[in-house]
Amino acid sequence: MSRGSLSCLIFLITICLVGKTSAVLSTIFYNETCPKALRTIRSAVEAAVSKEPRMGASLLRLHFHDCFVQGCDASVLLDDTDSFTGEKNSFPNANSLRGFEVIDDIKKQLESMCPGVVSCADILTVAARDSVFALGGQRWDLQLGRRDSTTASLDASNSDLPAPFLDLSGLISAYGKKGFNATEMVTLSGAHTIGLSRCIFYRDRIYNETNIDPSFAASMQVNCSFDGGDTDNNASPFDSTTQFKFDNAFYQNLLNQKGLVHSDQQLYVNGSGTTDSQVTSYSKNAGRFLEDFANAMVKMSLLSPLTGSDGQIRKNCRVVNS
Structure with missing residues (x-):
């Protein structure tokens, strides 16, 4: 086969694959089968x-912790059973993930409206987008049509989710395993402009690290004692400036050495780090951050979705269909 013929063949195969993907996931996937689905999710x-501004961060985090483990398949929503161990009790998730009841309520509404049509995975994806928008962020178009996993992975939940104690190289590696480059890692880390972290995840930073504003460290120590005890689960905002607004204050805080967890402050090292320029840019340009975040979230929402005949549409997001 000539080089030209081979090139044509590769081109045709690529076109076919792209066409197949676009036919499976679509921005208008529910227009005919459940036309009120997106409106229902948004209203909920x-x-x-x-009712609780913190819930926006909780729903965004649910989606993130779902997609980074097995892909965006709603595996994070599955409860444990006598014969099945899910992801809810992994180290990053136990006593931490929230928002399950909101997803349950949305699913109940959709099942009464369009039984067996809207997947839990799509509910998570749309709810994350709508949560960001509700707190002042930018909306983005979503490809829908995911199906739900019948399995989950406790081991992957413990190993694949980026940990709050990672150095910059560890963060780049963790995100890289999911197909994100360092720039996208910094962008997605901006989700910490909303939400809270438990004392157990930032204690070492506020007591032992030197690249931290002293007054900020002191204020965080009030809620998180050195010796642990009853304060392990006490929570403080990642962004102490505007904790319920999706903006660029997270990056401004990093410039002032007010990153709450170790991994966040690793994004900015006094102007000498490899990601410092991006942090500085975002701190000055909220619009650029919001646009980049929307694009990165679209990419994240496409991590290994189940489509076609794979998986199922769960009737109850917490359990596999019998």
């Missing part, structure tokens, strides 16, 4: 966030 998220 807005109500939940209005």
